[in-house]
Amino acid sequence: MKKLYKISGGSLLVELTRQDAGLALTRVYDRKKRICFFNGISSLLTVTARRIDSDEKIYADTLSGWGRVTAEENGDETVIILSDNQTLAELTVTIHAAVSDDRISWNVSLISSSKDFSLYSCDYPRLPFNCSVTRKFLSPYGCGEVWDSMREQLISTQNYPSYGVSMQMFAMWDTAARRGLYYGVHDGAPAYKTFTFSKPKGADAVTLYSTMPMCDIARAGNSQQLYGTLVWEIFDGDWYDASMIYRDWVLTGGSWIPSNVNGVRTDLPDWFRLNGHWWRVRIANDDSYADELIKCNKLLGYDSPVHMYDWHQIPYDNDYPHYFPVKDNMVSGLKKLKDANVRVMPYINGRLWDTRDRGIEDWQFSTKGLPNCTKNRSGEPFIETYSSVESDGSKVRLSIMCPSSAVWQEKVQENVSKLLNDYGVNAVYVDQVAAASPYLCEDPTHSHRAGGGSWWCESYTNLLDHVRLVKPDETFISTECTAEPFMKHIQAYLTWMWVKNDQVPAFAAIYCGLVAMFGRNYGFLASDDDQGQRMYISESLVFGEQLGWIVPENYEGLQHREFYNKCVDYRTKNATYFAEGRLLRPPVVTDNAPKLYTDRAKEAYGGIITHSPVYAGHWRRNADGAEILLLVNAADEPVKCKVECSLPDGVYKLGKRNVSVRRGVFRCTLPACSISDIRI
Secondary structure, three states: OOEEEEEEEOOEEEEEEEEOOEEEEEEEEEOOOOEEEEEEEEEOOEEEEEEOOOOOEEEEEOOOOEEEEEEEEEOOEEEEEEEEEOOOOOEEEEEEEEEEOOEEEEEEEEEEOOOOEEEEEEEOOOEEEEOOOOEEEEEOOOOOEEEEOOOOOEEEEEEEOEOOEOOOEEEEEEOOOOEEEEEEEEOOOOOOEEEEEEEOOOOOEEEEEEEEEOEOOOOOOOOEEOOOEEEEEEEEOOHHHHHHHHHHHHHHHOOOOOOEEOOEEOOOOHHHHOOOEEEEEEOOOOOHHHHHHHHHHHHHOOOOOEEEEOOEOOOOOOOOOOOOOEOHHHHHHHHHHHHOOOOEEEEEEOOEEEOOOEOOEOOOHHHHHHHHEOEOOOOOEOEEOOOOEOOOOOEOOEEEEOOOOHHHHHHHHHHHHHHHHHOOOOEEEEEOOOOOOOOOOOOOOOOOOOEOOOHHHHHHHHHHHHHHHOOOOOOEEEEEOOOHHHOOOOOEEEOOOOOOOOEOOHHHHHHOOOOEEEOOOHHHOOOOOHHHHHHHHHHHHHHOOEEEEEOHHHHHOOOOHHHHHHHHHHHHHOHHHHHOEEEOOOOEEEEOOOOEEEOOOOOOHHHOEEEOOEEEEEEEEOOOOOEEEEEEEOOOOOEEEEEEOOOOOEEEEEOOEEEEEEOOEEEEEEOOOEEEEEEO
16 A cells, blocks of 8 residues: 655655555655755665675665665654565665755664674665756766766766865756756765766666665674764755855764864965965976976976975885885985975875785785785775886786774885984975775674774774874975864865866855865876866866966976966966955856867766856955955956956956946956956
């Protein structure tokens, strides 16, 4: 017998239908605007279990196979219980749905008395929405990406925390109605998760959901509750408004928020906080790299710091973590750079130990690395390989160290301390911490629970706290990519992977002032890709990043080096807006010029990046409320444009001319390769 359950929070109405020994999500509706976001049949979640004596997995979704399905309303909360499943008979799933203004908050708990299976993973309630030409959604990949729901097929599963999921949220919205749904996992611990968006070929709906790998997966009967609370909320606007919902929660709910005053973290050295640009260099056989950097700084007009690779005698991605002794030309180059006021940030890796860590010899891996690396249920180390090879031609096999290990925490601390205190560098880049995904370590000798949970992030926080203890004032720690939960003790994130099409600065809108962001990988572009280079530098500027992360020879070969220098000069002179401010709603620009285009961008989907030549940003400085609305014309010709913004009506000075804002709109002509701003 079918039965309809309604869960309503303000404008948000969710309908669940009990049918065929299961429960289906059948409708998601906006009662205020009378918009049906979803009408169809969708499972609310899927539970995965693993047999204790093998790797066999079985699955149970909410659509069928349940002997008992109930839903009871108790004030502002509905409690849904599913039990007596055909394949997981000893499992009970309880879903709590608490309602408030325009919001439903979901919590999921699982009770299992099985002696044969462990609970392996479980979804947070899935949010489907029907596709239309006006419906888009935000993916939390990198800085944030906007996707069109009308693509024929969509499938992406990314790990959190990693480069693929910077923050625990999705959002969808209708561009015509300016109305959307926020999907945010408010987990302040946080636990390891995956985030998936899916649209099978021929389907008429996109489904957004997160999945949590379970804790204690090595044993049966591992009953538990999913970490945090999932929030669905109706909002007005687009990706920016959804990001502000997440920001409102994370500032008080995220355990990773660093100590800050007026929204600005307190442990950034002044020189770095106000820095505008970075070089990247690999040391070869002499110290001419230092001379080249000094020469390029003169061309740039600033003493730009450098991110230094290959300063160690061991090969790159080989014999880790034994970085010492250093190359002689690293020391002589450091002296030249210090005399020229060029600060230096060397590279080390934060998670890898080579299984043959002295050439092709197992030196310390078996005695120190192996007991403390991540392992599967059979006790085998998790291994990664890259392009590096051993002297015998075989791939370098790198084990993934367990961050809970005291041996690993002390080794990273030792390497950082030597660089900062013995060699006097100004920062250390600890690679992969906020880029690579966690592993489900099941080593029973380790101090953490087997599988998922919050232990991975907690362990890295502890590791980085060890590093903090040896870090002198006026230095900092950085890492790769922008997964949020490591920023408490990491001051800067390398944004080198923010090189996709249809990006938006959602991460910056949430976290500007709390973590510094720097650099894009110009090496992903051909050295003669002029339009690609102009798109990189322009978007970096309006997103608030410290610019560059370019090798000197590519800089010298830029066709529009003067424009590049203008962007660096603007970013440096206005650093307090970006480092000590808030990203306001970015203006929307339409113009009369051809789009910039490249199809040679490595890491971009299909190699393609295309954008209007005009980029826009709107920033407010926290200390005094001063604002800048900046417009960057990356075209090599003047461009006429219409700008929709959040400025009050009035007359404003834009460059040397006045513009009149009426109902949030003004028109202007921007000179070729220029930066113009309105200051309030």
